Amino acid sequence: MNMKMLRSAACALAVIVATAGCHHKPVAVTPIPTSSPTGVTDTTSLPSTIPYNAPPQNPNGQPIPPVANSDLANYDQNPEKLAANTIHFAYDSAVIRDSDQANLQAVAQELQANPREALLVEGNCDERGTEEYNRSLGERRALAAREALAKLGVDPSRVHEISYGKDKPADPGHDEAAWAKNRRDDFVVLTPKMGA
Amino acid sequence: MKKIQIYLSRILFAGFLFGAAIAQAQDSSEIIVPGRLQMGFTPPIPVSISGFTGTALEVLEFDLYVQGFKVVSADQAQYQISGSSTGDVVGHVTDKYARKEILSRSYTGADIRREAHAFADDFVSAVTGRPKIGQTKIAFKVEQPGGSGEIYVSDFDGHNPQAITTDGAIVAAPAWVPGRLALYYTSYKLGNPDIFYQDLSSGQRRNFAGYPGLNTSAAVSRDGKVAMILSRGGNPNVWVCDADGSNLKQLTFTHADDSSPCWSPDGQWICYATKIHSHRQLAKIPATGGEPQTVPTSGFPNPTEPDWSPDGKWIAFTSQGGEFDICVTPADGSSRPVTLVQGQHPSWSPNSRTLVYNQSINYRQVLSVLDVFTKQHKNTARVSGDDSEPAWEK
Numbered sequence: 001m002n003m004k005m006l007r008s009a010a011c012a013l014a015v016i017v018a019t020a021g022c023h024h025k026p027v028a029v030t031p032i033p034t035s036s037p038t039g040v041t042d043t044t045s046l047p048s049t050i051p052y053n054a055p056p057q058n059p060n061g062q063p064i065p066p067v068a069n070s071d072l073a074n075y076d077q078n079p080e081k082l083a084a085n086t087i088h089f090a091y092d093s094a095v096i097r098d099s100d101q102a103n104l105q106a107v108a109q110e111l112q113a114n115p116r117e118a119l120l121v122e123g124n125c126d127e128r129g130t131e132e133y134n135r136s137l138g139e140r141r142a143l144a145a146r147e148a149l150a151k152l153g154v155d156p157s158r159v160h161e162i163s164y165g166k167d168k169p170a171d172p173g174h175d176e177a178a179w180a181k182n183r184r185d186d187f188v189v190l191t192p193k194m195g196a
Numbered sequence: 197m198k199k200i201q202i203y204l205s206r207i208l209f210a211g212f213l214f215g216a217a218i219a220q221a222q223d224s225s226e227i228i229v230p231g232r233l234q235m236g237f238t239p240p241i242p243v244s245i246s247g248f249t250g251t252a253l254e255v256l257e258f259d260l261y262v263q264g265f266k267v268v269s270a271d272q273a274q275y276q277i278s279g280s281s282t283g284d285v286v287g288h289v290t291d292k293y294a295r296k297e298i299l300s301r302s303y304t305g306a307d308i309r310r311e312a313h314a315f316a317d318d319f320v321s322a323v324t325g326r327p328k329i330g331q332t333k334i335a336f337k338v339e340q341p342g343g344s345g346e347i348y349v350s351d352f353d354g355h356n357p358q359a360i361t362t363d364g365a366i367v368a369a370p371a372w373v374p375g376r377l378a379l380y381y382t383s384y385k386l387g388n389p390d391i392f393y394q395d396l397s398s399g400q401r402r403n404f405a406g407y408p409g410l411n412t413s414a415a416v417s418r419d420g421k422v423a424m425i426l427s428r429g430g431n432p433n434v435w436v437c438d439a440d441g442s443n444l445k446q447l448t449f450t451h452a453d454d455s456s457p458c459w460s461p462d463g464q465w466i467c468y469a470t471k472i473h474s475h476r477q478l479a480k481i482p483a484t485g486g487e488p489q490t491v492p493t494s495g496f497p498n499p500t501e502p503d504w505s506p507d508g509k510w511i512a513f514t515s516q517g518g519e520f521d522i523c524v525t526p527a528d529g530s531s532r533p534v535t536l537v538q539g540q541h542p543s544w545s546p547n548s549r550t551l552v553y554n555q556s557i558n559y560r561q562v563l564s565v566l567d568v569f570t571k572q573h574k575n576t577a578r579v580s581g582d583d584s585e586p587a588w589e590k
Contacts, residue, residue, distance in 0.1 A: 062430075063429065063430025063431050063451070064430055065408065065409070065428060065429060065430045066408040066409035066410075066427060066428065066430070067408050068388075068407075068408040069386075069387050069388040069408070070386070070387070070388070070406075072387045072388075073387065092476075092498075094453065128516070129498070129500070129516065130455075130456070130500045130501050130514050130516070130520070130540050130541065131368060131369075131540075131541070131584060131585055132368065132369055132412060132413045132425070132455045132456045132500070132501065132585075133453070133455040133456065133469060133500040133501070135368065135389070135410065135412055135413075135425075135432075135455070136410065136412075136425060136427075136432035136453035136454060136455040137453045139409065139410040139427050139432045139453065140431065140432060140451075140453045143409075143427065143430065143431070161409070162384075162387075162388060162389070163389065163410055164343065164366065165368075167339065167343035167366050167368075168342075168343045168366075172341075174559060
């Protein structure tokens with residue numbers, strides 16, 4: 001080792017000593033690139049702790065636990081009778097629109113006029129959104145109609161509900177016109193089978 | 197003299213720190229070493245393959261590609277793989293840089309496909325030290341037009357598919373029981389979305405969760421506990437129970453259509469998709485209940501379908517802006533998520549670097565397998581219909 005090399009080695013050591021002595025440099029390197037991802041549309045920062053176990057913010061009041069569907073086989077299903085009263089939802093929403101109140105009143109009247117009938121609410125979604133997310137959203141849509149009907153005086157024990165997520169689109173298309181039709185609650189009238 | 201003493205102690209201290217840094221880098225495996233295994237940006241390891249044909253060659257190329265290797269000519273390869281596949285599989289691997297043979301083995305007793313997977317496993321394991329995936333299985337949903345479908349199980353590359361249901365009902369969300377040939381899945385067979393448990397050895401199944409309302413998205417911890425989505429309380433929320441269904445407990449109480457729970461590998465946390473302040477978010481909550489915390493995904497719209505890697509380091513999820521994207525974020529939130537490829541429903545393999553997911557091709561869902569470090573991905577063999585919601589056996 002010549003003098004020059006010795007000197008540069010000493011310099012390098014001095015740098016290490018200086019930095020180590022000051023505790024400034026992190027010893028580990030973070031592996032993930034910090035470059036911005038493509039397709040960013042939502043950059044909102046949110047608090048790291050969720051205000052929790054607060055009462056659910058349900059526009060329809062307290063949640064109403066669903067009823068079992070195990071006795072559905074005892075009913076004939078009539079999807080035509082209230083087909084005109086299908087209600088529709090905004091994207092990513094389970095909030096019932098004011099414009100659908102008339103449809104809900106028609107459904108409530110059908111049940112009030114026919115005490116032997118029951119109802120099946122079928123919650124559905126468009127194809128946007130992942131499958132299980134849509135299954136939960138469809139469930140919320142069906143439960144929302146059930147809660148709204150309860151407000152109109154319908155006994156919730158007469159109202160069955162089911163979510164099909166995005167598995168049963170009304171329109172198989174892939175545009176907004178189809179999606180708007182698919183974000184819906186269908187109302188199926190249940191009539192007790194003869195002898196049931 | 198005193199000055200020299202101070203200098204000496206400083207040098208010793210520096211040496212200690214330097215050693216500690218090296219020890220830490222080695223300790224926490226390859227992730228922390230700069231220039232290696234960066235999520236989405238790692239160059240593949242070049243290998244050459246000679247002597248194999250047909251099915252064996254196809255299997256080797258697939259298995260190596262989705263675990264971060266790339267086939268090149270022999271003179272450019274770090275690992276030279278040779279052997280034969282006439283009769284049984286025989287394989288040798290030479291590390292050109294280390295100038296030594298690292299593997300030489302023959303395989304017998306199974307078909308060529310299986311033997312080639314076993315050889316690929318031995319090679320990948322020798323180089324990366326990670327758990328083997330070549331002979332693992334995936335479960336997935338196959339949907340026909342109209343919505344009904346069946347649950348299928350196949351090799352991880354889509355070969356040897358087998359329907360494990362024949363109900364013609366809507367099905368969803370298959371989930372493996374860790375360490376067992378058994379699945380939970382959702383079926384509308386009884387007129388309601390219920391969760392079934394099915395032992396794949398005996399074919400026996402039972403209705404595991406058939407509560408009023410929605411029962412779906414089972415996820416199983418290493419000790420057999422089940423997290424799932426139930427709406428029996430009036431909203432789709434996260435619930436947990438033991439393997440026999442006992443000790444059922446509601447963990448979340450939102451009005452926000454929670455979905456897709458998954459477990460941290462240590463069983464301490466359950467990560468799930470929810471909505472907070474009108475924004476879709478990922479959150480995690482202690483598995484015994486308590487305060488949930490957000491999993492930072494800021495800038496990645498509509499995150500859903502989280503899946504926690506078996507080594508505990510990563511959470512993969514689906515983000516949806518215009519299209520669906522497969523994203524991965526460090527589980528400890530130490531840095532931002534990374535977008536890898538278009539697709540949805542990621543599920544980790546046992547090696548914590550390869551994912552299976554589904555993606556849309558001409559409005560049909562197909563399954564693909566992705567190496568998260570190199571972003572190399574390949575479609576699996578297909579079952580006719582929409583193949584989706586894959587789950588990798590662990």
